[in-house]
Amino acid sequence: MPHLNYHHLRYFWIIASEGSMSRAARRLNVSPSSLSVQVKTLEEQLGQKLFERTGRTLQLTEAGRIALDYAGSVFKSGHELIETLSGLRPGRQLLRVGAAANLSRNFQIAFLKPLIGRGDVELIIRTGQFAELLEQLDAHKLDLVLANHPAAPDTRSNFENTLIDEQRVSLVSRKPSKPARLRFPHDLATTPVILPGRGSALRSAFDALVGSSGIRPVIAAEVDDMAMLRLMARESGAMTLVPSIVVIDELRSGVLVERARLSALKEQFFAVSQQRRYPNPLVAELTGSRGKKTG
Template sequence: MDFLNYHHLRYFWTVARTGSVRQAAEDLGVSQPSISAQLKLLEESFGEKLFHRSGRKLVLTEAGQIALTYADEIFSAGRELTNAISQGSNNRATRLNVGMTDSLSKLIAYEILKPAYQYSRPTHVVSRQGELAVLIHQLQAHRLDLVLADEPATTSLKTKTYNHRLGRSGVTFCATPQLAAKLRRGFPQSLHGAPALLPSDNMGMRWALEAWFDKQGVRPQLVGEFEDSTLMEVAAAGGLGFTTVPTVVDQAALKHYGLKVIAKVEECGSDFYAITGERLVKHPLAKVITENAYSHLFAESPEPE
């Protein structure tokens, strides 16, 4: 394929987003046979099937998923180009593409990103979530400006990246008011056999918690493991068990979910990182958020042992 036909790509993109040829045809104001013909031409140019049928539904193939990811970015960039030209240089938004790992507390992520929205010029922050390895690949492909994570990128990822440690936070054990009052008495031994909602066992925070439990000689009853920290906090708010949140944002979490503190433990915590493809943080918005994290959000955080 010598060049990409963006007309065909838009037809594909609309079908993928609407989930059907019929709906795409209505949205684009063309016939269904026309949509089908354009899709076939695009598949032939790629040499790959982009959809397969599952009953009456069109489901993206692996190649289709890749194409959709790029199509989202292409047409998003097109809208930004139109807006940028129409707004003029003085009002043009500074864009920051940031990735964040699934395990990263969304409250932490918000606090890190918040200064970007207080920048002196208009901003446009695009956040993407995923596994660290996938995000690092996107960073290397210059589709992300930086990655926020609660673990460093390691040499096993076989990419040249730089870990900028933003700071460290202890953990706050919390639960619904009734359960928190019960577990507060005799902590940490009170956690033995208590229902626990913890990060998945592939996450650094889980390892730190397990090591701390072993040190205290307690073994909670695991009732739920989560890769999504927000879902874990929602489950705790539902009374399913106790959980933990980073201490630096615990007040926001407690207020939002109606949880109460059981205890705060500084020795059991997580480090937080901004990962970039260059040694120095150069992007203006990336500099703003990392410098604010150093000087304010994690200003009182202890050094790692």
């Protein structure tokens, strides 16, 4: 079986990317004639002509376009290998986790707790926008992404969504000076409420629930970040719609009280991974017995 010369393939890939033999030669710091010889050797090995010259420009042949796609995959894989192994230390396992910026910190700590403090594990946790984190996952810069909604189906990226937990959702506030039963949703027409930002799954479900009753709530604030939502609940005095896990410490200590439990609403927490030939075993360790795969 003939072996492919990857130096020749790289030269071809750079020439095709630059669109010019001379520009590629300058980039590689070699002579154009030397490059031409390397490409000719590659063409002979593949049994196909890869370029056609039109005037002073190079055009890829059909075989050249196919070869360019394969070359891109080969060198992308090489880059991913470097990215994956660059932070690995002998005798230790590395797990790189991305967390959506609006995700509960309490959930993150509870999910990662089995690995925190382990001498054989190094954790890297990055926070960002969900779409950006998925791009890093696809580029093998992350092993796992945590979010409160699943990744959309993508046949190219092969994302896998694991539902890790579902948490109850409540309206909470500081303890009122005059205890009174909250009539949900009717009292929201006159009682200011702090809500998660529009576009979140929780906010959409809340709007649908309240809207079906014909109630227009008095909105005191809309907050995307769960950590800020927690602070607003503690400091504002207004009622706040929040997953209970976000304010679990405040509920236990009595700083906040549950005014209404909304059994029709649930906050879901997902771990998004990717089908890989050699998956990080720590991903399976965290998700294997704690969640279920979803579409």
